Amino acid sequence: MAQPVTRRGWSAPEPDPGLPDNALPESAAWVAAPPRIAASVALRRALAARGIDAATLQGVVVIGVPGADWVEPVCEAWPEVTGGPGHRRPEGEADALLAGPGHWMVLTGDPPLSRHQHERILARLAQGRSILAVSQAPERSLPPDLLRAADLRLQLLPLDPEGLGEVAAAITGGSPAALPPAELCALISPRSLGLARRLGQSADDLLQRAARIAAGGLPPSSGPAASLDHLPGMPEAVAWGRDLARDLAAYAAGALSWRDVDRGCLLAGPPGTGKTSFARALAATCGVPLIAASYALWQSCGDGHLGTLLRAMRASFDEARKAAPCILFIDELDSFPDRSADTRHRDWWTSVVGGLLEQLDGLEGREGVVVLGATNHPGMIDPAILRAGRLDRSIAIPLPDQAALAAILRVHLGDDLAGEGLARAALRARGATGADCAKWVRGARRRARGGGRAMRPEDLMAEIQGSAGTRPAEARWIPAVHEAGHALLQALERPGTLQYVSIREDARSGGRTVVDVPDEEASEAWVGLHLRRLLAGRAAEQEVLGQVTGGAGGPAGSDLARATRLAANAETALGLSDRPLLWRGFWDGQEVAALMMAQPDIAQRVETRLEAAYGEARAVLRRHRAELDAVVAALLEREVLEGAEVEAILRWGPRR
Incomplete structure (x- = not known):
């Protein structure tokens, strides 16, 4: 040798x-x-x-x-x-x-x-x-x-x-x-x-x-997410999954008691962030069977009557007990609503949720069965489902950041574009999900097949850009002004906290501004900062366009809804009003609208807060109008800007 x-x-x-x-x-x-x-x-x-x-x-x-x-x-x-x-x-x-x-x-x-x-x-x-x-x-x-x-x-x-x-x-x-x-x-x-x-x-x-x-050199039938090693963008979930894999192996070998193994976990995140893919990858990594279930699946069995639904639910858990150790995946867990809410058919939902609770920790037990739930709306789930011994661990799966998007694209690309850097594509994709990445790669391969050639980077970029480049100039101009207002105010008042700003259109919005919000004690200064940030998009429209659009309003997640909710809670729950010792409740969603109608005095104080913050936001943007115009122009040119790029415009001024 x-x-x-x-x-x-x-x-x-x-x-x-x-x-x-x-x-x-x-x-x-x-x-x-x-x-x-x-x-x-x-x-x-x-x-x-x-x-x-x-x-x-x-x-x-x-x-x-x-x-x-x-x-x-x-x-x-x-x-x-x-x-x-x-x-x-x-x-x-x-x-x-x-x-x-x-x-x-x-x-x-x-x-x-x-x-x-x-x-x-x-x-x-x-x-x-x-x-x-x-x-x-x-x-x-x-x-x-x-x-x-x-x-x-x-x-x-x-x-x-x-x-x-x-x-x-x-x-x-x-x-x-x-x-x-x-x-x-x-x-x-x-x-x-x-x-x-x-x-x-x-x-x-x-x-x-x-x-x-x-990056995914797996058998074709396995798919890119055949194990936790191929799931970038969800580090907390993957770390928990690896710990669980180790514990299940020890449990199966008799070296660890079931009481020391996590019984369940709730995955919460926007649609398309990979919750279902995580369930498949977790089972593969643990080397145990995956049994899939959901309220819709149980309800669709037989005649759909309550007794039939509960029997179907029990059958899924019985199947899991026989296959133990295994993972039982319950998708769309928010289908089991909070029984304390004033909903129609309360008797029905009380029985359904009660049946699920019985299976989760009833007398029969579920040794060896780890229940993994998934939801887009964790606040809608009955709290009893999330109590200790049930699904008592909750892990948020956020939208992937730029580094994670590059890794996800690489997983789906496999051998395509080998050696090509994906930083530019990932930057353009900010705000997207893993499902979006898979769709874009399929589209890029289709473009390459149509041309009878290997895939090129421009194929992927064209898929990511989608129809954004074909939007009329006015349709791109207004979102650019709106998002530039949000981004500029955040960069001015809290340097280093702006992640990115984008006017890339997708199924959820025509643009977004993403910031890091550090944990801080609520104060008048804290509330004022967030109100100005939320209202800065509308303020930019008024300063630049001379009029406003409906882009700041709309559903419960809109700028105006969030600002109103924050101002209302400052008055009723955070002790920041002129009557700080009287707690009137913490308001969310549609409850705020009802509060405004029922208590005009609170509505007046909320409106005063909003008007003050809006005026301050307009004044800030007016003083920095040249920088605002420069951010708008950069967004129209590149669609996505990193926070550092916006801060560079502030530091060095608009390019001449």
Whole structure:
């Protein structure tokens, strides 16, 4: 065999050209090398960024890792990084604990440590041994005492292009000519690199294979979201799903009691953000069956009478109990309304919701069945469904940001546009959903097929732009003025909080301005800021156009509705009125309109607040009219502007 090629302390056996095609290398070390090398690179880079000399480390070191498949490689790479001896797994020792003959004792939080193991940890510390603890979720998986005793907390990040270049060079002995785009790097895990390794391959081939595997190199029938590794844009949900996968595996192996497993979770987010895709990917990652159900499905069974519906509901839960461990997915959970609301057919809904509650935690139980609910309107669900022991965890799935959109597009594109950067397309797509991305990629492929050629970046851009470019000039002009008003006022009054502003038309709106709203205590200044921001679109129309349109009004989510609701709650619930000690309720939606009609004195105070904020917004925009016109022009030219671009217009002035 050829001698190993060494790069900065990481070594991998060079493949022997004399090996026949069906022969394996001498040991499993060749197979394990890519994940371990990736972990070594990530560890060294993280320590170097903190200015820490690995050779001097001792005491308790806690390392958080990006995903579950980083844990074992990091443990294996630690001796190389610190210069210590290797580790062995003692005979009869639990999987959660690795102990070696050297100075370090290595442990993970998978599965959770027993009380006996906690005591052993304390004993090792007392003996002067050092401890390395590695976990995807240290706060949830590792002993609190260990976290409090940590001498160093380190969080590893996914490798960036430069780091992946180092990994590829260390594995193959050659330097890559090209690196994966930045949006793909976060998806490439140690497992992806291990699966991509081939005998005699180049560094470029390794990275191309790893990128394809990470971004959706799956069997065609599996679809792009066949596992949680292929769901960018929902980090909280994916992190919970990976924790659940680990817990279900431990439960199935008898190592974890069902009482320690999450019983259910509610996914809440706008349509098209991937709630159903998450359910499929979660089941695939957990390796358990997925059973789909919904109120509509149950109600459509048989004659649709109440008894038939309840029997269908029970049948779904019985099927899940037989398949346990499994995931029962209930879509459109807001179909089960709050029983306390004044709704028609209250007796019907009381029985239906009661039947669901009985299945969720009745006497029969549902051991091994994790219930996953999905909704676009979490506020409409009966609160009893969300109580402890039922669907007691709620995770919001927001619209994806620019980085997530680029990653989602890459997942759906597969091999198309390989090597092309997607930052520009993702910027134009701001405000879109994962479903929109899938639609655009299908359209771009259709354009390419129609031209008898491979897909081009302009095919994708044309699909994303859609009909926006063909809208009449006036139809684009008014939204540009309106959204420019929102964006400019936010950038002026709270620099750094404007995410982006867009006049790209979609099914939900003709434009949007998205801001970061930090958690702050409600005050007069806070209320005034948000009222001015909400009314700035209408104020811009009046300043620029000399008249206003109905763009600020409309349904409960419109600018005027939200501003009225905020002003009303400032008067009745937040203690900011001239009668601060009298609480009259926190108002939402249609209740505000009824309040305004029933109590004219409150309506008058609300209108006074709104008029004052509107006048202030107009004054601000009038003083910055040149910048307002510049933002309008930029929106008409590019459709989407990042917050930094709007702030640059403020800082440097309009382009001459």
